[in-house]
Amino acid sequence: MNEYPDMATVEVGDELPSMDKRAGEAELFLYSAASFNPHRIHYDREYAHYEGHQDIVVHGPLQGSWLTQFVTDWAGPRARLLSVEWQNRASAFVGEKLTFSGSVVSVDQVNGSVELEIYERKEDGSVLMPAKATVKLERV
Amino acid sequence: MFSSLIPPESLARVGEILAGPITVRIDSREAQRYAQACGDLNPIYFDEKSAQAAGYRTLTIPPLFVTHALVTPKPASTLRVDGLYEDSTSVNLEVARMMFGGEEWDFLEPVCVGDEITGTTRLLDLDQKEGKKGPFVRLVRETTFINQDEEVVARSRQIGIAR
Secondary structure, rough: OOOOEEOOOOOOEEEEEEEEOOOOOHHHHHHHOOOOOOHHHHHHHHHHHHHHOOOOOOOHHHHHHHHHHHHHHHHOOOOOEEEEEEEOOOEEEOOOEEEEEEEEEEEEEOEEEEEEEEEEOOOOOOOEEEEEEEEEEEEO | OOOOOOOHHHHHOOOOOOEEEEEEEOOHHHHHHHHHOOOOOOHHHHHHHHHOOOOOOEEEEOOHHHHHOOOOOOOHHEOOOOOOOOOOOOOOOOOOEEEEEEEEEEOOOOEOOOOOEEEEEEEEEEEEEEOOEEEEEEEEEEEEEEOOOEEEEEEEEEEEEOO
């Protein structure tokens, strides 16, 4: 039994193990710093309220990077991410538990890749980010 | 009556370069800070042997880091009240608010630490649409990332929704 999926065994309908993320103030601060992003809605609660947000806002690109991590953690280090796309439907806020789930929707044996459909949801089940990814898996 | 949210001079900018070309060398520490900040501790970003065992020349980077690697540092004294810098890439539209709509990425070649990456951002598309809440503009900026061997390593399309 392999640790990671491969082209010989992957099937349409396979589900990825879900991934939870919860970014506190320190995590959001570190992401602002690491991405040199000075946008005030990501660190100043009072200002976020002033702009109409219920709390400090989780960065869109941070959720994008969580999405790529969700795929690469499943696919393994020898797989290659070919594409990702996502839509931002709503804002995520500091401290909220966010859950990524996804499944294989097509398998391309010629190119050795699979297409995934992925959702990032809030705890109430509402979709924050519908997404897709294609990833080239190992042939064994 | 149809009213356009897109002034003709903005429409004429479709295809224009908005930013770049700008070239940076991919740095391991910066990439690792980014990975840590995302909580992504994949060994291919931190351990050279693991990266090589996975088929990379040397350490690779979290896929979306390439766009952050290109950010030019600027003085805090030039920040606006919302904490953003004046956006030299902004396109004039008759709208109140620009929202982040999503992104699309293609990854064509691996990016490793030490690579010299050149990013160029163009205004790819500007299109007025009719939504449930009235008209809006869909603005697409495409960034092409090219390495030192002139290979396109990635393309990103950032979609902005303005109304």
